Structures are given as C-alpha cells and as structure tokens.
Amino acid sequence: MELEAHVHETIREIPEREWDALHGVDEAPFLSWAWFDALERTGCVGEEAGWLPHHITLRAEGALLAAAPAYLKDNSEGEFVFDHGWASASYQIGAPYYPKLVVAVPFTPATSPRLLVRRAEDRPALLPVLAETLRRLVERSRLSSAHVLFPTADEAAALAGSRMAHRHGIQFQFENxxxxxxxxxxxxxxxxxxxxxxxxxxxxxxxxxxxxxxxxxxxxxxxxxxxxxxxxxxxxxxxxxxxxxxxxxxxxxxxxxxxxxxxxxxxxxxxxxxxxxxxxxxxxxxxxxxxxxxxxxxxxxxxxxxxxxxxxxxxxxxxxxxxxxRRFEPGAGGSHKLVRGFAPRVTHSAHHLAHPRLDAAVREFLARERAAVRERTADASVAFR
Structure with missing residues (x-):
C-alpha cells in the first residue's frame, strides 16, 4: 500500500468529519477540527502571527490514514519548547534558522497525540513515516528544521528511533x-x-x-x-x-x-x-x-x-x-505547584535539524539536558513525597 503525504495551508482543506474521526482527536478539545479552524478564522494563526498552517495528511488510495497539525514558523513564540539558543547558534554558523516547521497545537503546552490516526494500532508503523515526511518537507522547502512539540512519550520514543533528536522538559501535574x-x-x-x-x-x-x-x-x-x-x-x-x-x-x-x-x-x-x-x-x-x-x-x-x-x-x-x-495539567512552569500536590512529569519533543553541525551540537546539548531533567525530576519527586 503506497502512502501519499499532502500539505494543507488551511484546516478547511481537510473535511471536518474525516479529521474528527481520527483516533486521538477525542482526547483533548484542542485537537478538534473546530479548534484549529477557530484559530484560523479569527486570525490567531496566519502570516501576521508567524504561524502559517501547514497541516500534514497521509493517505492511501484516497483514504485518510493519519494527520498532524503543523505550521511554518518565522519565530519561536507560543511554542513553550524554547530553542532561541539553537537559532542563535544556527545564525553563527551561517545557516538561517527561520522558517522552520513545527508539529504542534499553537500556544498550548499540553501533552497529547501529535499523529492522529484512523486506527490506533497503526500509529507505531506510521510514526516513522511522519519522521521521514518531515525530513523531506525540510529538504524540499529549504527549511532549517522540523520539531514535534509535546507528543506522548511513546510517540517521542518512536520518533527518536527514526533519527529525530529527543528532548525532555518538566511540568508539574496532578495524577489522580x-x-x-x-x-x-x-x-x-x-x-x-x-x-x-x-x-x-x-x-x-x-x-x-x-x-x-x-x-x-x-x-x-x-x-x-x-x-x-x-x-x-x-x-x-x-x-x-x-x-x-x-x-x-x-x-x-x-x-x-x-x-x-x-x-x-x-x-x-x-x-x-x-x-x-x-x-x-x-x-x-x-x-x-x-x-x-x-x-x-x-x-x-x-x-x-x-x-x-x-x-x-x-x-x-x-x-x-x-x-x-485521571490527570490535571495546569500548564507550563511553576515549581510552587510541587508543594500543592502536583508531581514532576517529563514532557517530550522531537527535532530534526538539517545542518549537520547544528544537529550534532544540539544532540550533545540534549544529552546533557536529559540527564539534568532526570536529576531534577528525581529530586523533585523526593520533595513531593
């Protein structure tokens, strides 16, 4: 079965019924077709905001198998996975960092599926396809990079297994x-x-x-x-x-x-x-x-x-x-949440950087950062108990 990847400059190119039928959409209101459509209709995303819709779909014989909300970015605002240092390093080696591609829900630092699929059991096989699709889009459009922000842990692991760099962050969440x-x-x-x-x-x-x-x-x-x-x-x-x-x-x-x-x-x-x-x-x-x-x-x-x-x-x-x-995610930041019963939880992102030197430098940084996150999470967990 041959898969075809398509890019859509508006969510309205994808039928609402098809999008909302995908597995994962019902996990959070901000994954619904209506959410992305409302962002577009009211001008919260678009050229002026620096978030150009670039949604990705995977189809086979015309049938929608998977989709991912994606945007071309000419800044790093509203992402909550901070890469300003990467942008500075990129310019220092003579490689412009913007535009870049992000798979994300705009302005929403909340963990949820990033690859929405027709059948849940197909997600593991389709995540490497998403990783390869992102690499091809970066090459074809001469972008600096592609970033998948706040995926689930399983998605992040699969994308890392498909040669994307894996980043850890920390949030404080309530687990019931x-x-x-x-x-x-x-x-x-x-x-x-x-x-x-x-x-x-x-x-x-x-x-x-x-x-x-x-x-x-x-x-x-x-x-x-x-x-x-x-x-x-x-x-x-x-x-x-x-x-x-x-x-x-x-x-x-x-x-x-x-x-x-x-x-x-x-x-x-x-x-x-x-x-x-x-x-x-x-x-x-x-x-x-x-x-x-x-x-x-x-x-x-x-x-x-x-x-x-x-x-x-x-x-x-x-x-x-x-x-x-089962869970309450009160948002990014705020270690003061710890003493009020919110436990430290690791958040994830996955990154493809086209420039070899930048990619190597970022991967070296991320290895140190993951170790620091593990240590900080362990220390906070002890304090939480």
Whole structure:
C-alpha cells in the first residue's frame, strides 16, 4: 500500500468529519477540527502571527490514514519548547534558522497525540513515516528544521528511533491515584502541609468569595467578556507576555466547544469563576477531555490571598476527583505547584535539524539536558513525597 503525504495551508482543506474521526482527536478539545479552524478564522494563526498552517495528511488510495497539525514558523513564540539558543547558534554558523516547521497545537503546552490516526494500532508503523515526511518537507522547502512539540512519550520514543533528536522538559501535574475525595488526596501530605492547604482553601469563603465551574449555557457572552479581560490583563502584567488569542477566538471557541453542564462526562471549554457576591473577581479558562483537565488561562480583577491557588489548583483538583478524571495539567512552569500536590512529569519533543553541525551540537546539548531533567525530576519527586 503506497502512502501519499499532502500539505494543507488551511484546516478547511481537510473535511471536518474525516479529521474528527481520527483516533486521538477525542482526547483533548484542542485537537478538534473546530479548534484549529477557530484559530484560523479569527486570525490567531496566519502570516501576521508567524504561524502559517501547514497541516500534514497521509493517505492511501484516497483514504485518510493519519494527520498532524503543523505550521511554518518565522519565530519561536507560543511554542513553550524554547530553542532561541539553537537559532542563535544556527545564525553563527551561517545557516538561517527561520522558517522552520513545527508539529504542534499553537500556544498550548499540553501533552497529547501529535499523529492522529484512523486506527490506533497503526500509529507505531506510521510514526516513522511522519519522521521521514518531515525530513523531506525540510529538504524540499529549504527549511532549517522540523520539531514535534509535546507528543506522548511513546510517540517521542518512536520518533527518536527514526533519527529525530529527543528532548525532555518538566511540568508539574496532578495524577489522580484513585482518590475518592479531596481529603484522600490530602492524606498524602504531612500534617503541617495538610493544615496549610486547608487554611489556604478556607480563605476565599472567609472573604465571602464563591468558586464554581461554569459549563454549557452557564458560559454566557458576559462571562466570555470577563474571561477574555482576565486573560488580556494577565498578559499585559508581564514584559515577556504575548497576547496570542483575541476576543473573537474566545467567543467562537466557547460557542463551538462549550462543555456540557454537569460534572460527569462534561467536556470542552470550562470556566472556573470566583465571585464576591454576584461580582466576578477572578477566573480560569480550562479545557476538559474524557480523562484529563487542562488549565490554560487565568486572570483577576483584584488581588486576594490564595485566590490564584484556589481557582487554578485546588478547585480543579477537587473537580477532577469528583469526575474521576485521571490527570490535571495546569500548564507550563511553576515549581510552587510541587508543594500543592502536583508531581514532576517529563514532557517530550522531537527535532530534526538539517545542518549537520547544528544537529550534532544540539544532540550533545540534549544529552546533557536529559540527564539534568532526570536529576531534577528525581529530586523533585523526593520533595513531593
């Protein structure tokens, strides 16, 4: 069976029904056709943003066997796998680093399948095909490199076995070890830490603040306005912040991927809202899949003690336990999550660099970096226990 690789400059060249039928799409809302389409329609990706759609499909006799979300990049923004040092080294040897090709979900540092396949059992055989396809695209288009960001561990291992360089990172995530209640989760801490967490959790109530998760029709246009305002204000607080998303995207994605009301089985966009009386004062924009919750954006109109921890950590963890979700990924960074029950987890990426000298230098660096990540993860795991 001969496979044909195709590149698509818009997700709309791939039928929505075909894309959404692929195995892996249902694991996370940000892998759905609607998510990528909303990014394109609202201008959050495109030439001006430096994310040009370059989606890859693999077909046999016209039938779609696999697909991967991909983009041509003329910068390294919004990826969360930092390669600015590689770009500098590339220019020093006279090899421009941009444009490059990334297989990724824009602005989303969350682990999930990167090769979406018609049949799950075909993924191991098709991952080497993806690696070879990326090499050919790099050569044909005279790109510097191709990068697969935040794949699953199995995907990363397979791509590494197909001669791509393997990179490790660290995130702090909540793993549900079969907890029946939040108190069961607290049982893993010593008495001092349990007392501190309970004290932090009581603080909003003491101030007359309620925290709830909104889904479905509960997410009104007014709530969308509030949440976008929180997102934008948080970005503006930091010199390194970048507002990748616009108001139109928030409106469209909520309308298209609004989570169903009710905890069990709900999925899609969810908003954790903190109110003082009826007045919103903080919120978090989350995404729920069938087994995992993903924390994406947070903001507040007022600074209150421990409000961030409650909206972004404790309330979602309670929700995961109540719904039986296996994992909560609150996002990149933040070693302060460790003392609040989030364990260190290795994240992955895979890289093909066309220039031999740059490839050799990066591989040498990655060997040292992987060792450092293993050591840091082991040290953090000891502290976590």
């Amino acid at each position: 070890e079969g907890y029946g209640t939040f108190d069961d989760f607290l049982g893993r801490f010593n008495a001092k830490r349990r007392h501190q967490i309970r004290r932090e959790m009581r603080e909003p109530s003491r101030q007359g603040i309620s925290i709830t998760t909104l889904r479905g029709a509960e997410i009104t246009p007014e709530i969308v306005d509030v949440m976008f305002g929180y997102y934008a204000s948080t970005v503006q607080k930091f010199a390194w912040g970048r507002q990748y998303l616009n108001r139109a995207f928030f409106e469209e994605i909520v309308a298209r991927l609004r989570g169903r009301e009710g905890g069990a089985g709900a999925g899609g966009v969810e908003i954790v809202l903190a109110r003082e009386g009826r007045r919103p004062i903080a919120g978090a924009f989350n995404l729920a899949g069938p087994t995992a919750l993903y924390g994406r954006y947070w903001g507040a109109s007022e600074e209150r003690p421990f409000l961030h921890f409650n909206v972004c950590y404790y309330h979602p963890v309670e929700d995961c336990i109540a719904r039986g979700l």
